[in-house]
Amino acid sequence: xxxxxxxxxxxxxxxxxxxxxxxxxxxxxxxxxxxxxxxxxxxxxxxxxxxxxxxxxxxxxxxxxxxxxxxxxxxxxxxxxxxxxxxxxxxxxxxxxxxxxxxxxxxxxxxxxxxxxxxxxxxxxxxxxxxxxxxxxxxxxxxxxxxxxxxxxxxxxxxxxxxxxxxxxxxxxxxxxxxxxxxxxxxxxxxxxxxxxxxxxxxxxxxxxxxxxxxxxxxxxxxxxxxxxxxxxxxxxxxxxxxxxxxxxxxxx
Numbered sequence: 001x002x003x004x005x006x007x008x009x010x011x012x013x014x015x016x017x018x019x020x021x022x023x024x025x026x027x028x029x030x031x032x033x034x035x036x037x038x039x040x041x042x043x044x045x046x047x048x049x050x051x052x053x054x055x056x057x058x059x060x061x062x063x064x065x066x067x068x069x070x071x072x073x074x075x076x077x078x079x080x081x082x083x084x085x086x087x088x089x090x091x092x093x094x095x096x097x098x099x100x101x102x103x104x105x106x107x108x109x110x111x112x113x114x115x116x117x118x119x120x121x122x123x124x125x126x127x128x129x130x131x132x133x134x135x136x137x138x139x140x141x142x143x144x145x146x147x148x149x150x151x152x153x154x155x156x157x158x159x160x161x162x163x164x165x166x167x168x169x170x171x172x173x174x175x176x177x178x179x180x181x182x183x184x185x186x187x188x189x190x191x192x193x194x195x196x197x198x199x200x201x202x203x204x205x206x207x208x209x210x211x212x213x214x215x216x217x218x219x220x221x222x223x224x225x226x227x228x229x230x231x232x233x234x235x236x237x238x239x240x241x242x243x244x245x246x247x248x249x250x251x252x253x
Contacts, residue, residue: 033059035242036115036144040064043140043237043249046110051098052117055087058142064111067093069101080205099127104134111135115144116245119210122172122179125164125226132234132252141234141250148213150244155186159212161225172211176203183209216246223248 037059045063053068054077060066070077070092077089096103098114099121112131121127131141148156167175180199184190187210190198202209214222220239226232237249 032243032245035240036247039238039240039247039249040142044111044113044142048109048111048113049094049104049134050090050113050115052114052120053090054081055084055089056115057090058113058115060113066113069094069096069098071095071097080207099123099130101130101134106133107136108134109136109139111140111142113142115142116146118143118145119212119214120208122176122211123167124212124222125168125230128226129232132232132250135252137252139252140237141248141252143248143250144242144245145214145219145248146210146245147215147241149215152187153210153213156182156213158214158218161221164212164222165225176211179211180209216241219246219248223250 040058041061044060047065047067048060049067049069050057051069053070057066057068068090072080072092073095074089074092077092078085094103098117112135114131118124118127128141135141146153148154148158163175177199180202181195184195184198184202185192188198216239223236223239227234227236233253234250235253237251238247239249240247
């Protein structure tokens with residue numbers, strides 16, 4: 001009887017802790033969303049696109065109109081991300097590679113939104129160049145970037161500027177396998193003996209891992225390199241911490 005009582009007590013305490021954790025996570029998510037929404041209201045207007053929104057599109061103000069871009073149809077995205085089976089995904093308006101945006105003409109949109117997307121890009125510098133290409137003069141690039149210290153990437157080293165520049169200059173083929181191996185070892189915690197098969201499985205699926213990781217300070221250095229050395233046509237409006245991410249807003253000049 002005592003054992004039964006202790007078991008019930010354990011379950012009750014455990015459920016209580018789960019409830020507290022759930023409540024804290026909800027409050028954090030709400031605050032993250034509020035900050036995103038406030039900045040969207042301040043900086044976004046006109047016609048724009050959001051890339052890779054999946055189940056969490058940015059809430060945009062009434063003065064803005066958005067179309068959704070992704071590399072697959074919703075049906076194919078559901079196959080790619082079975083963990084989102086119970087989530088509602090946005091309808092994809094434009095199927096395109098978000099790193100290239102090859103179907104979109106120059107100076108087409110007033111804003112581009114790419115939340116938790118740049119870390120999935122194999123060539124982040126080239127991707128930002130394409131974002132700027134499709135923006136009209138004065139247009140806004142809105143990015144939320146995860147801070148690797150507060151995500152499942154915390155064991156990984158920050159991607160160096162030299163690495164990113166080589167990806168931009170030579171293409172990402174030289175580093176692709178390295179990124180997948182690091183992902184399997186440090187994020188998925190795959191045993192060494194199974195890493196090769198795990199890597200091959202992810203590549204065969206064309207699974208979109210976090211290829212690169214940053215802190216806010218290191219991402220600012222990347223922006224400075226793009227602006228000062230590569231002469232990309234933008235000015236930085238704001239880089240704002242937002243719990244486990246930081247929001248970056250650039251304006252095309």
